Amino acid sequence: AQRVTQPEKLLSVFKGAPVELKCNYSYSGSPELFWYVQYSRQRLQLLLRHISRESIKGFTADLNKGETSFHLKKPFAQEEDSAMYYCALSELGGGADGLTFGKGTHLIIQP
Amino acid sequence: ETGVTQTPRHLVMGMTNKKSLKCEQHLGHNAMYWYKQSAKKPLELMFVYSLEERVENNSVPSRFSPECPNSSHLFLHLHTLQPEDSALYLCASSQGTSSGELFFGEGSRLTVL
Numbered sequence: 001a002q003r004v005t006q007p008e009k010l011l012s013v014f015k016g017a018p019v020e021l022k023c024n025y026s027y028s029g030s031p032e033l034f035w036y037v038q039y040s041r042q043r044l045q046l047l048l049r050h051i052s053r054e055s056i057k058g059f060t061a062d063l064n065k066g067e068t069s070f071h072l073k074k075p076f077a078q079e080e081d082s083a084m085y086y087c088a089l090s091e092l093g094g095g096a097d098g099l100t101f102g103k104g105t106h107l108i109i110q111p
Numbered sequence: 112e113t114g115v116t117q118t119p120r121h122l123v124m125g126m127t128n129k130k131s132l133k134c135e136q137h138l139g140h141n142a143m144y145w146y147k148q149s150a151k152k153p154l155e156l157m158f159v160y161s162l163e164e165r166v167e168n169n170s171v172p173s174r175f176s177p178e179c180p181n182s183s184h185l186f187l188h189l190h191t192l193q194p195e196d197s198a199l200y201l202c203a204s205s206q207g208t209s210s211g212e213l214f215f216g217e218g219s220r221l222t223v224l
Contacts, residue, residue: 004153034211043115044201044215086154090211099211101154 002027004089004102012108013077021072021105023061023087033063033070034088034099044086047072057081077109113137117202117216124192125224132187132219134202142208143185145177146201148218154201160185161208192223 003026013019025031037047048056050063050070061072070087085105090098115136124130136143145157159167160179174196176188185202199220203213 032211036213043217044213046212049211088211099156099213103151103153 002031002089002098002100004087004100006085006087006102006105008105009103010106010108012110014110015079016076019072019074019077019081019107019109021085021087021107023070023072023102025068025070025087025089027068027089029091031063032090033061034090035059035061035070035072036086036088036101038084038086039080040083047085079109079111082107082109115202115204115214115216117200117219119219120217121220121222123222123224124189126192126194128192129188129190131189132200132202132221134185134187134216136183136185136202136204136214138204138206138214140204140206140214141182142205143179143182144203144205144213145185145187146203148199148201150198158187159208166208189221192221194223197221197223 005024007022033050035047036044038044048054048061050061059072059074061070063070085107087102088099118133122130142161144159147155147157156169157171158165158177163179163182174191178186199218201218202216205213
């Protein structure tokens, strides 16, 4: 069975400080990893996916198969980054019907 | 209106009531999903429809009954629910089921008394 663990329910950092949201997964096959974000009063939306290797809004995430991790990082946090962040996993190429979500981390950026 | 729209946004019902949640997507997608979001639990996939045919059930109790009359509309019919069914029900759509990118609605907050 696949599982996604986000160990931090809440993470609070000051503006300008580095941010790292942790995500660990358990999966026996070839995983595809995603980060979804939900800003206040907005709907849940895709932030980035590991196969794209993109930096979105200054965030990056690298899939580390050895450590089974997909941590989300940003070198300098901004107040508008405050949101709920969800890590998700599916079989590589398996798509949305196999997505498993973590419980989410509430990121608060303090001024 | 664009995107994924859910109605009603809030619903309070008794355990003997019958109600329905509605979802409509204006993105031209051909796959639609129902998710349940409870406090302290991760998002749980309930149902998946691809090309209007149900492809996944995930062992959801029969008191939840989905309906997908066409690729743009998805319903979740509710009857004889339990208080533990109180949650935020999210609808999502995607272009096919092979993409991991879901487009979510704002959700329907359900309270069962």
